[in-house]
Amino acid sequence: MLVSLKWLRDYVSLPADLDIYDLAHRLTMASAEVDGIHRVGGEWDRALVVVGHVLDVQPHPNADRLRLATVDFGGDAPQQVVCGAPNLAVGQHIAFAREGAKVIDGHSGKPSVLKKGVIRGIESSGMVLSEMELGLSQNHEGIIVLPADAPVGTPLVDYLGDVILDVHVWPNRADMMSMTGVAREVAAIVGGTLSMPDSAYRESGGAASEAVTVRIDDPALCARYIATVIEGVTVGPSPEWLQARLRAAGMRPINNVVDVTNYVMLELGQPLHAFDLDKVAPSSKGEVGVRTAKPGETLRTLDGVERTLTADTLLITDASGPIALAGVMGGEATEVTADTKRILLESARFDPVSIRRTGTRLALRSEASARFERGLSPELALAASQRATQLLVEVAGGTARVGRVDAYPAPHVAPEVSITRARLDTVIGFHVPTSEVEAILTTLGFDLVRSDGDLADGGSAGGLFVARVPWWRTDISIPDDLAEEVVRLAGFDRLPATGMVGAIPAWEPAPILDLRNRLSDALVAAGLQEIISYSLTTTEVLERVIPREDLAVIRPLRLKNTQSADRELMRPTLRHSLLETVARNLNAGAEQVAIFEAARAFIPVRDGGHVLPEEHEQVTGALAGFEVDRWGRPTTRRLDFFDAKGALEVALGALGVTTAYVSHEEYGLLPGHVARLEAGGDAFGILGEVHPDTLDAFGIDAPVLLFEIDLARLLPHLPKRRATRSLSRFPAVTQDLAVVVDDSVTAGALRAIIEQSSLVVSASVFDVFKGGRLPAGKKSVALSIRYQAADRTLTSDDANKEQARILKRLEREFGAEQRT
Amino acid sequence: MNAIEQIAAIEAEARALLAAPASEAVLVTWQNGVFGKNGRLTVILRGLGTLPPEERKSVGAAANVLKLSLEAALARLRESQKAASLAASAADALDVTLPGRPLRRGRLHPVTQVRREILDIFARLGFATVEGPEVELDEYNFGRLRIPEHHPARDMWDTFWLDEEVDGRQPLLLRTHTSPMQIRHIDTHEPPIRVAVPGRCYRYEATDATHEWMLEQVELLAIDEGLSLANLKGTLQEFARQMFGPERRVLMRNSYFPFVEPGVELAVDCFACPGDNPACPVCRGAGWLEIMGAGMVHPEIIAAAGYDPARYTGFAAGMGVERITMLKFGITDIRDLHANDLRFLSQF
């Protein structure tokens, strides 16, 4: 909400030399955040931009559309300037800029310095200013006309200057959506006397109730409806003071009737609506109703849109049907126009949920609905009705009929809220003396029904505060609400910073979180960079990594509303995100990419009473690019399957997980280059080279290795306690063994057989080759075998004998032959 | 040649060898040929017993003299060769400024680094870490946090809704904050409660340098007998000191969230300037950095979980991890954190 300081001073006395930054700070601390401070006229030169008086207006001898104005600006002699504004007239007080003043150029919109010039042969020095030239608005249609009491020669900034505070009002503070509401807060926080606007007006003619009656069908949706009638109005532009205030609050002046309703909304916080009473169906005999819509009803709203209404839409009606969407927008048929003479002025309390529902559905959220939605007090409707009626009579002429129609089925009873001294002290953790509590509540408008503080403050042991809530504070209903009032005005800076004293609760294990952290750390140690990518993606991208038919089964979670085409689905995998990141970095010139992400994949579960999707904790990684040389420069060797496997071995090894790599096939990965990761016979992940077609889809033209680990599947296979064995005291013997086997026999299978021997500590592969003198379909595998006994020194004879047994076994199992 | 002549020949050979120092290999071979198991001098000494007694004495003496003097000379030679070699290697000094052989270095994402730091600090204060679902029900994200449908406070959290029907309604959404875990946790745990909840959240929001539609939060929840706003301040002051430096102070101001009462906003005084520098890149002259929304858990929430709000009070707080990451590292555009450009990430 934009708060004009000048306007605010109407309702609360503030020192002339008020420090606006201090006020903004204190308001922010105790009440509502001040988002910005804007100085109107801060850039106007005090000597050169002043109040002027038009002494004379003559036609321009050489141009029909221009005139010559003689302006007294308080200087030695009046000045003659050329002016093109159609609304210029003799006797006006105007905003005048002298030569050298900085103004906004009316055509370019940019700041420029006013120079003496010759316009169509006539010398012109100075300018009569429009709003646009002063930077007040985009309006350049005519000059600003100041009130007649504007003192000639005064610096314009003293007359029109202002400070605008942009106050962010919390959704619970309906009362602060108004100038008077902000004034109440300011008075409570910094002091100053409040003076609410006087709204007395003269009534004449017949009773309002003779012209209008009101019928509320559902009091739950409309707690109060007040109508007044003003007759004989003249619709036209508002006076300058009214327009200036609307502008200061960021609203556009329209005509005096609409402007008054907006003005009172800004001043008191109550949205109002003016109907042209002569356009309300004559057959109604002045009766307006408040009810929800019937099936099939329509209304043409004043923005010209024909709207079909749903059953929960709250309406204002006459005998012909709907005439307004209550609290949201008026109907075109009863709109106030230039010809309007009789006005029905509505001031009502509508149900906030109904207003919000209708406003949201029709995309008609407005300044008015923002106020109704917060839940206004029905008491406010009366104050606003009186004030607006008074102002309408003042600025649009006419007379107000006697009295008002006030449909108020269940008048408001101010609630009493109480808080004990003990509760107050517990919640805020600080003792505010009873006299201060009383002062705070009183200054905020509460009536203290009972206050007996506590013994320390000379009160009773009962220690209770009971306060009657002022009608405008619709947000106060429980004891702790009073605690907030007390602490925010007492000052949060007075609160001590106290540590908690209670017992620390039992520690909650978080195994998945721990595993994610440990695996991430281990991958980092293996040289991988963690990334964080977006959880949302598109069908098109997912189809690159998941077969279309599988995607049709998974049906990833789809957004109902999205502001961008690239955010459509919750990802059921992370693979595409890693590949997108690889592509982006390779395109940016990265020589090597080694990355991982620890995040969730979302798999909908739509049956069996499940509502929430499964959120699979995954760690997915990718490697691509070239190995580097001694100098860190890329070599010609590309990272391959075994680089990625090496990283995984380091990482999973650090966790103590014994992992089996089992040949596997998987969509999007290159057949024959994929391993399933298993522990204890359970698959928990995958490692493979990405299929060239998939790479193409991501615009990657280099091999990429991808791995994926499911944390929940890995978790059961973390060793509870690391198994250790004591080292043998006896020396080991190492012998090499090279065998020729079929290509299909894996090194892992050979090792498994060899390591079954009780004398073998370890067997490691150190060479594999094919071709050469080997027959086709055969390969040679060389292993280094380390023999050791726990209880004696092995001789090379012992080792030779064991190796011979091993070889026999390899012959039997795999048809292996020793290579000599 | 008799033994004396052999000894003389060995001595002559040795002189020649020592005069023009040969390679270590030649020296070792010669030494083994003379002093080894079957070396020439060894053979002579071993054969002393077969010599006539008159020769035995003189040959023995000559052989022993030669053995001792040669061993000493060889030792001297070795010393000087070692010294020469050290001198040569010292002269051939390494350029220690050359880079080491490169090992690939990995890093945690800066947001992860900061998230862990936050959780570690709160763990030291007794807050266990728990996690909750990112896809939530309206009921937990809003309803039970006292933000019913059509409550104006819903505007504070622009929401991504999911197109999923459940019992004729569409109650699924991407959680807009980690606060739903407050409800899930008190539904399943008894006071005293102290937990920190990290996690991704989503907002239906336009993106700019300080706003992202995906963000991470850490939520705090403490419920016990007698907890107060002053405890909230104390807890967060301790956090601020560990996170931003021992001198830090926290500033509390009024705020509003439907699930707390009173509601506050917490700021920490600027760690980059004394608070009076309008050009400060961290606080832009404000002197304070807003880091979280917080407040006392609304008594209706404690009552709804089945606990007596007259006995138990609590506080809750929520902070943006990216925001704190940006403050700590001086990052000016939040979008850099999700662009995953390795050149950017390698700075952390």
Ligand SMILES: [Zn+2]
């Ligand atoms: Zn600073």
